[in-house]
Amino acid sequence: MVLGFPGGGWGFPRVRPRRLRFSGAIRDLVAETSVEPSHLMLPFFVDERLARPVPSNALPGVIVYPPEHEGLVQLVNRALDNKVKSFLVFGIPNRKDSEASRAWSKDGPVQRALRYLRREIGWEPLIATDLCICGYTDHGHCGVPRDTRRGKAIDNDSTLGIYRKIAVSQAEAGSDLIAPSGMMDGQVAAIREALDSEGYSDVGILAYTAKYASSFYGPFRGVMDSAPRFGDRRSYQMDPRNKYEALKEAMLDVQEGADIIMVKPALAYLDVISILKQHIPWVPLAAYSVSGEYLMIEAAAEKGYIDRDSILLEILGSIRRAGADIIITYHALTAAEILNG
Numbered sequence: 001m002v003l004g005f006p007g008g009g010w011g012f013p014r015v016r017p018r019r020l021r022f023s024g025a026i027r028d029l030v031a032e033t034s035v036e037p038s039h040l041m042l043p044f045f046v047d048e049r050l051a052r053p054v055p056s057n058a059l060p061g062v063i064v065y066p067p068e069h070e071g072l073v074q075l076v077n078r079a080l081d082n083k084v085k086s087f088l089v090f091g092i093p094n095r096k097d098s099e100a101s102r103a104w105s106k107d108g109p110v111q112r113a114l115r116y117l118r119r120e121i122g123w124e125p126l127i128a129t130d131l132c133i134c135g136y137t138d139h140g141h142c143g144v145p146r147d148t149r150r151g152k153a154i155d156n157d158s159t160l161g162i163y164r165k166i167a168v169s170q171a172e173a174g175s176d177l178i179a180p181s182g183m184m185d186g187q188v189a190a191i192r193e194a195l196d197s198e199g200y201s202d203v204g205i206l207a208y209t210a211k212y213a214s215s216f217y218g219p220f221r222g223v224m225d226s227a228p229r230f231g232d233r234r235s236y237q238m239d240p241r242n243k244y245e246a247l248k249e250a251m252l253d254v255q256e257g258a259d260i261i262m263v264k265p266a267l268a269y270l271d272v273i274s275i276l277k278q279h280i281p282w283v284p285l286a287a288y289s290v291s292g293e294y295l296m297i298e299a300a301a302e303k304g305y306i307d308r309d310s311i312l313l314e315i316l317g318s319i320r321r322a323g324a325d326i327i328i329t330y331h332a333l334t335a336a337e338i339l340n341g
């Protein structure tokens, strides 16, 4: 790097960084990154046990809806009005069983919500669907447990059979993007194959590529009642100590047909976001700012310790600066409203 200081020393620098900071206009002109409402994806929850919308205790500020309720239409329309056009649906079943049957049933919570929204609003919103079984099974794991010589373990390949069924049923109900979050090996290939063979080659895959075994998911598991009933998720979710391993997961997901890849959580994993964007820049990269991240901001703001709006935009900005194209956040609508003034 060549810096021109003709007089030597610091007396007459030709390069004065502050020239690019003097006004809002020039700061905007030279800004390297931005956060726009169109970069944001709003998750929402539908619970087939509900008759009316209920504010979540586990995730204050988030409302859980019945699958067919006009409140859902209002939420999506309010987001669209604020230029947030993308959504991620999670379903809560009325019954958990060993094969996650409510996850792939034609009248499951996610399927009903999709049909309802397509009927009421159409295809303008992009609606992605989380594909996992932890909230739908009596054991709370993302895969099928089996007795092995090592004791109870999560069986990879029999889980893929269930994932295929869920993917096809979500696509059939109107999903734009299937988002497998279970971290089974080969899940993207299995789902791609199932979608293509059933005629849903237009449905994409948003892969939870580098999903870490994280304590930041705690509040979410409260909403979904999806904490594992035995053991933990460390035999399938990534070890938080690893960064380069995320490249392996990403290479595999891209080879298997992922359209978009993801890092999750976001804030404590900015280095992972950065390395994936640098090494695979042509694949759109999402970052999921998860429930624990959302609540840390909300709780600190409620105590009056921080200014919520400016901290929120700063954190979203840092996730974009690290390299995320897309940010999935429970704050999507809040952030969009702030950005839109």
Ligand code: PBG
Pocket (backbone or CB within 6 Å): 130, 132, 134, 142, 181, 182, 216, 217, 218, 219, 220, 221, 226, 233, 289, 290, 291, 292
């Ligand atoms: C399900 C799933 C989880 C999240 C999204 N999909 C939780 C988990 O793996 O236990 C977490 C989202 C959040 O914390 O906001 N596999």
